[in-house]
Amino acid sequence: MPAKVRSHATGAAFGDFIEVNRPSGVAAGDILIAVHFNTYGLSGTRGPSGWSGLASQNYPNILAVRIYRKTATASEPTSYEFEQDIEASGTVHILCITGADTSTSPQVAIEDIVAETAPTPEVPPAAASSIELRLASVYPYAGQTLTWTPPSGYSLRGVVQESDTLSSVAASRQINSSAPTGQKDFVFSPPDIRFGIGVSISIASVVTEPDTGPPPPAFTPGRGSALYRWVFTRWDGTYLDDLELSGVTFDKRIGQAGSFSATIPITSTKIRDRVKRVISPNPADLGVGPGVVTCVVLRDGVPWGEYWITSATVSRSGREAPSISLTGSTMDAYMTQVMIPEPLDFIGEDQIDIARSLIESMQGLDHANLRLLPAAGSSGVTRDITYAAHEGSYGQRLQELGQADNGFEWMVNIAAGVSGIERHWVWGSPTLGSSDVEHVFSDAPHGGDILSWSEEMDALRGGTYWRARGDSVSEDASTSGMPLVSEPVLAEAHLEAGWPRLDRTVTFPRESVEGTLDDYAAYWAANAPGALRVDSVTVALGQQPTFTPNSLGDKARIYLHNEWHPAQSRVRRIIGIGITPPSADNGKETAQLIFEGIEVPSGG
Numbered sequence: 001m002p003a004k005v006r007s008h009a010t011g012a013a014f015g016d017f018i019e020v021n022r023p024s025g026v027a028a029g030d031i032l033i034a035v036h037f038n039t040y041g042l043s044g045t046r047g048p049s050g051w052s053g054l055a056s057q058n059y060p061n062i063l064a065v066r067i068y069r070k071t072a073t074a075s076e077p078t079s080y081e082f083e084q085d086i087e088a089s090g091t092v093h094i095l096c097i098t099g100a101d102t103s104t105s106p107q108v109a110i111e112d113i114v115a116e117t118a119p120t121p122e123v124p125p126a127a128a129s130s131i132e133l134r135l136a137s138v139y140p141y142a143g144q145t146l147t148w149t150p151p152s153g154y155s156l157r158g159v160v161q162e163s164d165t166l167s168s169v170a171a172s173r174q175i176n177s178s179a180p181t182g183q184k185d186f187v188f189s190p191p192d193i194r195f196g197i198g199v200s201i202s203i204a205s206v207v208t209e210p211d212t213g214p215p216p217p218a219f220t221p222g223r224g225s226a227l228y229r230w231v232f233t234r235w236d237g238t239y240l241d242d243l244e245l246s247g248v249t250f251d252k253r254i255g256q257a258g259s260f261s262a263t264i265p266i267t268s269t270k271i272r273d274r275v276k277r278v279i280s281p282n283p284a285d286l287g288v289g290p291g292v293v294t295c296v297v298l299r300d301g302v303p304w305g306e307y308w309i310t311s312a313t314v315s316r317s318g319r320e321a322p323s324i325s326l327t328g329s330t331m332d333a334y335m336t337q338v339m340i341p342e343p344l345d346f347i348g349e350d351q352i353d354i355a356r357s358l359i360e361s362m363q364g365l366d367h368a369n370l371r372l373l374p375a376a377g378s379s380g381v382t383r384d385i386t387y388a389a390h391e392g393s394y395g396q397r398l399q400e401l402g403q404a405d406n407g408f409e410w411m412v413n414i415a416a417g418v419s420g421i422e423r424h425w426v427w428g429s430p431t432l433g434s435s436d437v438e439h440v441f442s443d444a445p446h447g448g449d450i451l452s453w454s455e456e457m458d459a460l461r462g463g464t465y466w467r468a469r470g471d472s473v474s475e476d477a478s479t480s481g482m483p484l485v486s487e488p489v490l491a492e493a494h495l496e497a498g499w500p501r502l503d504r505t506v507t508f509p510r511e512s513v514e515g516t517l518d519d520y521a522a523y524w525a526a527n528a529p530g531a532l533r534v535d536s537v538t539v540a541l542g543q544q545p546t547f548t549p550n551s552l553g554d555k556a557r558i559y560l561h562n563e564w565h566p567a568q569s570r571v572r573r574i575i576g577i578g579i580t581p582p583s584a585d586n587g588k589e590t591a592q593l594i595f596e597g598i599e600v601p602s603g604g
Helices: 269-275 331-337 351-363 394-402 492-496 514-527
Strands: 004-014 017-021 031-038 052-059 063-071 079-083 089-098 107-115 118-120 129-138 147-149 155-162 166-176 184-189 194-204 228-234 239-242 246-253 259-265 293-299 302-315 323-330 344-350 372-374 382-387 409-417 420-428 437-443 450-458 465-473 482-485 503-507 532-540 555-560 568-580 590-595
Touching: 004 129, 004 155, 004 166, 017 089, 031 079, 031 129, 031 166, 031 194, 052 107, 063 107, 063 194, 079 089, 089 129, 089 155, 089 166, 107 118, 118 129, 118 194, 129 184, 147 155, 166 184, 166 351, 166 372, 184 194, 246 302, 259 269, 259 293, 259 302, 293 323, 302 331, 302 420, 323 331, 331 394, 331 409, 344 351, 351 372, 351 382, 351 394, 351 420, 382 394, 382 514, 394 409, 437 450, 437 532, 450 555, 465 514, 482 514, 503 514
Parallel strands: 372 420, 437 555, 465 503
Antiparallel strands: 004 017, 004 089, 017 079, 031 063, 031 089, 052 063, 107 194, 118 184, 129 166, 129 194, 147 184, 155 166, 228 239, 228 293, 246 259, 246 568, 259 323, 293 302, 302 323, 302 409, 344 382, 409 420, 450 532, 465 482, 532 590, 555 568, 568 590
16 A cells, blocks of 8 residues: 555744644554754754654754654554754654555655755655655744745645744655655745755555466467456455456557456356356445456466456346356546545646656545556656646546647556566657557458458548637636637648638636647647548457557558558558457457547537
């Protein structure tokens, strides 16, 4: 489970001690981190009984800081006293951390501040999954009460000020990366050059090893066929069972969730008893069934996908045996089911950092850890974005972020890792996939692996005048305002070629930044002008195909020579794949390849 801040408490005082109330909800095993800033140096500073020192630093004529830690017991006192010199002014932040790995030492970095902002230093992550705490303390000037803004992507935990002598702040962020996140700056108001201290702390998350079940079967050769294994696990990764499925189809696409469907014939009580480990007839069995079960697809022992099972229908027709129909979605579909619970502000952040922050924010929530491993790197495209609380899901915001002008593509790839099945969030800017042509499919008079093909062109799905509509804006809260609408962006090449005006408006109901709406309009004008084409081919998969679901975004060479196409070779980018494994009714394993096109959202 990810480490996260359960609660936070503060205290401030002038004199020989600071009393701080116990943070709310403290449970046995939680880690308590206390950060004590003061104006008089380290002399005389001491933590409460049972607390151990973690780090300290004194910057003469500026500030001093001492950091403590404690593993909470079942009988914590209602408050704690932190000692300091009788002439000192000080502030204390106590953060209660749940889900922390107590066997891994926290990482700490401390630096002094002489600046118009409050920078906190880079800190090495304590683990690949961690909670990062950022704190800062500066001198206000006489008569000033400071207000603080946390670094982009960080959640503000608390602010405390001791008279007009010392002001301090704490913020946190869930991190799922082994790479340091760099320096992060707090902003205070009123602005001025101030003296102080910045602190960064990284605390490792507990890592649980899921039961992944028996090892995959060995590779079984056979031209045009594959050995599939359907592995069912609970949401937390606990292995449930392998089941025999029929009528299976599953797909995966860039930019939208993929689907899964299958049937389980219940032809004997033995099969019934095995199926009950995954889909129970008893509603009281809350640990199994749709919503809490996933299916990992293994082809020749290699992961080809994982699907969140969201519905099951048990039925019987006539005298036939009962059967269970399963449907599901790729794991990224889950992100559309979790609303953003608190405002998130990003100013001048790389769009990939924003995307990772959204994932980390979601995975830091109770019961929402998808265990995604976000890919590192940056795109070089920065954005200013504000996400309001309770007005959109994490998945919706990720999709919108990628669809802005100069955006990016992303998907979740399933792979075998050291500890079992891993879910990797991967991205590409502006697109995913290799630029090399590594896959070839053909339809020729003397045969080929293309079984069927189609080419669809639809002028009513595209447009030549594009606008993006956002939230209603009104300076008077008592009246409803007019929706914010971008300037039109034109498909110039089509209009010059004689196309008529086709107005299209895409809607982003909670977007209130005009520049972001302009980016959305530019994206759709560039990617959906005129008639949209959707081309697809269905191919027979060989023993060891070069293209797998994790290859989406790659380019393929399509050779066509038939009554409609004179002999020609075209290079197309594959953005979707739908697979039908071999069955008793169809001995061929087939894959429908979807080539690059675009799906325009509704909006008018």
